[in-house]
Amino acid sequence: MEMKPKQLVTLNINERTYEVPLHPRDLLVDVVRKEVGLTGTKKGCGQGDCGACTVLIDGEPVLSCLTLAIACQGKKITTIEGLADAKGELHPLQQAYVQHGAIQCGYCTPGMILASKALLDRNPRPDTEEIKRALAGNLCRCTGYKRIVEAVEAASETINKEGVK
Ligand code: FES
Numbered sequence: 303m304e305m306k307p308k309q310l311v312t313l314n315i316n317e318r319t320y321e322v323p324l325h326p327r328d329l330l331v332d333v334v335r336k337e338v339g340l341t342g343t344k345k346g347c348g349q350g351d352c353g354a355c356t357v358l359i360d361g362e363p364v365l366s367c368l369t370l371a372i373a374c375q376g377k378k379i380t381t382i383e384g385l386a387d388a389k390g391e392l393h394p395l396q397q398a399y400v401q402h403g404a405i406q407c408g409y410c411t412p413g414m415i416l417a418s419k420a421l422l423d424r425n426p427r428p429d430t431e432e433i434k435r436a437l438a439g440n441l442c443r444c445t446g447y448k449r450i451v452e453a454v455e456a457a458s459e460t461i462n463k464e465g466v467k
Pocket residue numbers: 344345346347348349350351352353354355356365366367368
C-alpha cells in the first residue's frame with residue numbers, strides 16, 4: 303500500500319511553535335525525538351508500561367508512546383527541555399533529583415520529573431503516599447524509589463518556600 307505523503311502540522315512544544323512534517327499515525331514520542339530533535343524524552347517499552355516517554359499535555363502527564371502527534375495540535379506540550387527557566391537554571395525538581403541522588407542511569411528521569419511536576423502543580427504539598435501514587439506508572443530499574451520520593455518532597459518544600467512554578 304502506498305504511504306500517504308507527510309503533512310505539515312503545527313505543534314506547540316515548550317512555548318515554541320514547530321512546523322513538523324508527519325504521518326497521521328506518527329507517535330508523539332518519535333516526532334518529538336526525531337523530527338523536533340528533543341531527545342530528552344525517552345522511549346523505553348514503547349507500549350505504555352514504563353512511563354519513560356511521559357510528557358505533559360496541557361499540564362497533564364501523558365504517555366507519548368501511546369499518543370498520536372497529530373492529536374496534539376492546539377495543545378501545550380511540555381518536555382523535560384522545557385523545565386529550566388529562561389536563563390537555563392534547572393527547575394527545583396531537577397535540582398532536587400540531582401541533590402538527592404535520585405538519578406542513576408537517568409533513563410527514567412525525564413518522565414519521572416514530568417510526572418512529579420504534574421503532581422506538584424495540582425497538589426503543591428503531597429504526602430509520601432500521594433507521591434508514590436502519582437509516580438506509580440513510572441518505572442525505575444536502578445535508583446530505588448526512596449530517593450525519588452525524597453527528591454519530590456524536597457522540591458515541594460523549595461517550591462512552597464520560593465514560589466517557583
Ligand atoms: S515508552 Fe512509553 S510507557 Fe514505556
